[in-house]
Amino acid sequence: MAETLKEFLCELATDPKRLGAFISDPDAAMSEAGLEDDDRHVLKSGNMALIHQRLVSQEPPPTIVVIVGTEGLRAQYGQAAEQASFVPPSVATVVTINSCVAAPPYPFGAALPPVAYTPVPYAPALWPYPAALTPMLLAPLMAPALPPTIVLSGGFAYSAISPPQFPAPSIQAPKGAAEPPEPEKKTE
Amino acid sequence: MTTTKTQKASRARRKPSGQAASANEKTAEPSGNGTAPLFNERLVIIGTGIRTVGQLTMETVAWIERADKLFYVIADPIAEEVILRLNPKAAENLVGLYGEGKPRMETYNQMVDTILASVRAGNMTVGAFYGHPGVFAYPSHESVRRARAEGYVARMLPGVSAEDCLFADLGVDPAQNGCQSYEATDFLVNGRVIDNSSQVILWQIGVLGDWTFKRYAYDLSAMPLLLERLSEYYPLTHEVYIYEAATLPGCEAIIKKVPIHMIPYAGVTAASTLYIPPARQSTPDPRFYTRMRLPQQQA
Numbered sequence: 001m002a003e004t005l006k007e008f009l010c011e012l013a014t015d016p017k018r019l020g021a022f023i024s025d026p027d028a029a030m031s032e033a034g035l036e037d038d039d040r041h042v043l044k045s046g047n048m049a050l051i052h053q054r055l056v057s058q059e060p061p062p063t064i065v066v067i068v069g070t071e072g073l074r075a076q077y078g079q080a081a082e083q084a085s086f087v088p089p090s091v092a093t094v095v096t097i098n099s100c101v102a103a104p105p106y107p108f109g110a111a112l113p114p115v116a117y118t119p120v121p122y123a124p125a126l127w128p129y130p131a132a133l134t135p136m137l138l139a140p141l142m143a144p145a146l147p148p149t150i151v152l153s154g155g156f157a158y159s160a161i162s163p164p165q166f167p168a169p170s171i172q173a174p175k176g177a178a179e180p181p182e183p184e185k186k187t188e
Numbered sequence: 189m190t191t192t193k194t195q196k197a198s199r200a201r202r203k204p205s206g207q208a209a210s211a212n213e214k215t216a217e218p219s220g221n222g223t224a225p226l227f228n229e230r231l232v233i234i235g236t237g238i239r240t241v242g243q244l245t246m247e248t249v250a251w252i253e254r255a256d257k258l259f260y261v262i263a264d265p266i267a268e269e270v271i272l273r274l275n276p277k278a279a280e281n282l283v284g285l286y287g288e289g290k291p292r293m294e295t296y297n298q299m300v301d302t303i304l305a306s307v308r309a310g311n312m313t314v315g316a317f318y319g320h321p322g323v324f325a326y327p328s329h330e331s332v333r334r335a336r337a338e339g340y341v342a343r344m345l346p347g348v349s350a351e352d353c354l355f356a357d358l359g360v361d362p363a364q365n366g367c368q369s370y371e372a373t374d375f376l377v378n379g380r381v382i383d384n385s386s387q388v389i390l391w392q393i394g395v396l397g398d399w400t401f402k403r404y405a406y407d408l409s410a411m412p413l414l415l416e417r418l419s420e421y422y423p424l425t426h427e428v429y430i431y432e433a434a435t436l437p438g439c440e441a442i443i444k445k446v447p448i449h450m451i452p453y454a455g456v457t458a459a460s461t462l463y464i465p466p467a468r469q470s471t472p473d474p475r476f477y478t479r480m481r482l483p484q485q486q487a
Contacts, residue, residue, distance in 0.1 A: 010269045012437065013241045014249060026438070048439045055265040 002034030005043065006055050230340040231303070231313050233328045235321040235347020240267040241437040243348040248316075249274065251345070255314035257306040261299065261327070262318045264435060271316060278314075299327040300334065307335050307342075320349035324371065324391060350461060351389065353433035357441040358463060360387060365466050372396045372462070376410065376417055384421045385471065388464040390414075393430075394456045411452045422467050424449040429463040430456060 003011070008030070012019045022029040030040045042054045232251050237243025244267070252258060252271055258278040262268050271279050282302060285295045306313040315321070321328040322344050335342035351369070355362065366386035372393040374380065382388055396410045415424070425447045432442040446454045451462070 006265060006269050009241055009266045009437065010273060013244050013266055013270050014274070019242060022437075043438060046439050048434065048436050051436045051439065052265070 002036070005035065005039040005051075008033045008035055008039070009055075228341050229312070229343050231307050231315070231331060231335045231342040233315045233317070233321045233332055233342075233344040235345065235349075236262060236264070236267040236270075236316055236318055237348040238319050238350055238353050238433045239348075239435050239437065240264050240270060244270065245345070245347070247345055248347070251314050252316065254312065256311035258314045258316060259299070259303055259306070260316035262316060264318060266436075267316075267318065293326075296327045296330070300330045303327070303331045304334055304338075307340055308338070317347075320347040320352070322346070323349040323351065350391075350433050350459075353441065354389065354431050354461060354463060357433065357443065358429060358431065360463070360465075362387065365470060372414060373410075376413055382418075382421045384467040385469060386466060390462040390464070392458075393451070393462045394458040394460045411456075415448060415451065418448050418464075422448055422464070426464070426467055428465070430454050431461045431463055432457065432459050 011033070012022055018029065021032075026044065027040075030043065035043070039054065042050055045051070232255075234248045234251050236248065237245075249270075252274045255275055255278045257280070258271065258275055259280050259282050260268070260271055261282050262271070263283065268281070282299050285298045285302075286292075287295070303313060303315050315328060315331055317325050317328050319325070328344065332342045332344050354360075364387075366383070367389065368382060368386055369389045369391070370380050372390045373396055375390055376396070393411075393414065396414060427445055427447055428451065430442075430444040430446065430451065434441045444454050
């Protein structure tokens with residue numbers, strides 16, 4: 001019997017054998033389940049928003065723009081950005097994501113509204129705003145405040161998505177430092 | 189002997205509403221001596237993982253089927269379908285307790301009250317949350333705490349959290365250089381301290397400073413404040429990663445690499461997490477290093 005996309009994915013979630021078959025040969029598994037061509041196409045697209053929309057048959061979300069005034073901070077960051085030799089793009093463009101005006105052009109320091117937009121209705125947060133829990137969260141600080149001594153790793157090559165992995169530091173005992181005692185040998 | 193205890197546990201589970209927990213149930217803390225009855229939990233909190241297809245554990249499925257009453261807070265349609273298939277009579281969705289603009293804390297307390305009321309009524313109650321039920325999930329922990337305080341046996345089962353997915357997708361190990369992890373708003377308002385030689389993860393940057401529930405968009409007017417705070421530890425050009433785990437099979441995680449000053453414009457969503465790689469190498473402390481029995485590197 002033909003399954004809907006939701007039924008098919010539900011089966012994959014609870015049946016390791018079917019999930020294994022899907023991983024081995026997605027086309028065969030979808031064919032065996034009798035998925036419609038549209039469902040197969042959507043599932044193979046790897047597009048989360050598209051699959052989610054198919055699952056819930058949801059209308060596209062409305063266009064949302066949140067306007068925020070940040071004049072003082074903009075000035076501050078504009079200066080910081082200049083010091084960082086950052087050249088903002090000069091041409092204004094509008095970034096559109098799924099028919100939603102997500103973020104206007106982002107020349108640094110311009111009057112731009114930060115917007116949090118989710119094309120797919122996300123799982124609601126389960127963690128409260130800390131102010132409501134301040135007594136619980138106000139644990140004593142365990143470390144002293146560190147001075148903002150920042151040493152850039154000059155010439156460090158960042159890979160496409162992998163953050164840098166620093167080598168283990170080379171550590172030397174200072175001159176005159178006592179050598180650690182040798183472990184005691186067991187006498188038989 | 190075992191049979192007797194199992195029967196007692198069974199009776200305890202079916203106890204009518206309004207009665208206090210029995211002495212047998214008061215063994216909420218695991219004794220580990222083999223004398224406590226097996227599976228006499230009155231409340232079990234489970235997690236469905238971030239991607240239900242593949243991250244739903246066998247134990248989780250078993251408790252879903254076992255529940256007399258099953259409350260769930262899940263937006264994933266597949267996880268919801270799984271729950272409704274496995275135990276349709278017991279399932280009740282608590283997402284309806286959220287309200288547009290309603291303080292989330294109010295909703296969480298209502299969730300806890302609902303779950304506890306079921307426990308007190310004698311139901312073997314299961315609370316299902318997405319991800320890991322104990323990671324960034326106030327109502328799950330609070331339900332277990334209160335149930336135990338009232339003498340009921342309550343347990344939380346681990347699930348796959350967004351942090352687990354992040355380590356796998358970004359290919360980073362919290363053991364290398366260490367890893368600090370803060371909720372973004374908590375980091376801002378409670379003066380948390382960053383060691384910029386370690387990895388840092390800031391959670392919920394997409395709901396920064398907004399303590400109400402929004403279905404589609406949160407007001408991120410506090411985002412510049414986060415940048416201001418981060419600039420105390422990093423140059424604004426330091427590159428960070430905005431991460432969003434994949435929730436559906438066949439989909440890739442969303443990973444955006446941007447300099448810090450571009451965070452507000454990188455399409456941050458409520459599901460986004462900020463990963464900050466170290467900005468400098470670790471500084472060894474010879475005072476303690478030389479006092480440990482570690483081999484010294486020769487010059």
